[in-house]
Amino acid sequence: DTAVSQTPKYLVTQMGNDKSIKCEQNLGHDTMYWYKQDSKKFLKIMFSYNNKELIINETVPNRFSPKSPDKAHLNLHINSLELGDSAVYFCASSQTPGREQFFGPGTRLTVL
Amino acid sequence: GESVGLHLPTLSVQEGDNSIINCAYSNSASDYFIWYKQESGKGPQFIIDIRSNMDKRQGQRVTVLLNKTVKHLSLQIAATQPGDSAVYFCAETLSGTYKYIFGTGTRLKVLA
Numbered sequence: 001d002t003a004v005s006q007t008p009k010y011l012v013t014q015m016g017n018d019k020s021i022k023c024e025q026n027l028g029h030d031t032m033y034w035y036k037q038d039s040k041k042f043l044k045i046m047f048s049y050n051n052k053e054l055i056i057n058e059t060v061p062n063r064f065s066p067k068s069p070d071k072a073h074l075n076l077h078i079n080s081l082e083l084g085d086s087a088v089y090f091c092a093s094s095q096t097p098g099r100e101q102f103f104g105p106g107t108r109l110t111v112l
Numbered sequence: 113g114e115s116v117g118l119h120l121p122t123l124s125v126q127e128g129d130n131s132i133i134n135c136a137y138s139n140s141a142s143d144y145f146i147w148y149k150q151e152s153g154k155g156p157q158f159i160i161d162i163r164s165n166m167d168k169r170q171g172q173r174v175t176v177l178l179n180k181t182v183k184h185l186s187l188q189i190a191a192t193q194p195g196d197s198a199v200y201f202c203a204e205t206l207s208g209t210y211k212y213i214f215g216t217g218t219r220l221k222v223l224a
Contacts (some may be wrong), residue, residue: 004155031210033210033212041150041199045211048211050210056139056211059114090155097205097209098144098206098209099144100206101212103148103156103157105153106153106155107208
């Protein structure tokens with residue numbers, strides 16, 4: 001059983017398009033996160049959600065809008081995609097803040 | 113040996129030798145630290161953690177050392193195996209917050 005899953009694994013799209021990435025965790029965790037990993041492997045937190053409530057928004061452009069329909073899901077919608085959005089996006093969850101995080105397999109987004 | 117620069121720092125070790133991966137963390141108030149392993153094409157995977165009230169913690173073949181005086185973490189891997197080849201990240205957080213800060217990562221290459 002996959003603990004944290006993301007779809008799609010690969011996403012190739014044109015500049016200006018709108019796309020979504022989905023994330024689901026079956027660990028019963030209360031807290032979920034989105035990270036962006038650039039080409040140099042640097043991992044930066046974008047959003048943190050706790051019990052469907054947005055807790056952290058790390059100066060991410062408002063073209064990025066996370067949505068949490070329930071505790072087990074945290075989706076990421078991106079409007080008007082730009083070249084600089086190309087990266088690998090990881091979803092993660094933890095039982096509570098301050099505990100180890102479990103990461104999904106990542107979504108590689110390529111904007112042409 | 114270890115190399116730093118514009119690329120991801122790389123540590124090359126012979127199979128069977130011990131590896132030591134270092135990390136400098138940023139926030140003296142951080143009280144929880146985690147080491148992750150990221151294999152190619154996968155998400156980061158939890159290896160071991162340590163709280164700030166400890167200075168050493170051991171797992172299976174891995175040991176984490178914490179030096180709060182100089183804000184330094186290290187991960188020691190005993191008898192390094194080819195399967196240990198990956199990028200290793202340290203992460204820090206302050207309990208009760210939702211923000212995790214990741215280090216830049218170190219690529220470990222195990223030479224046969």
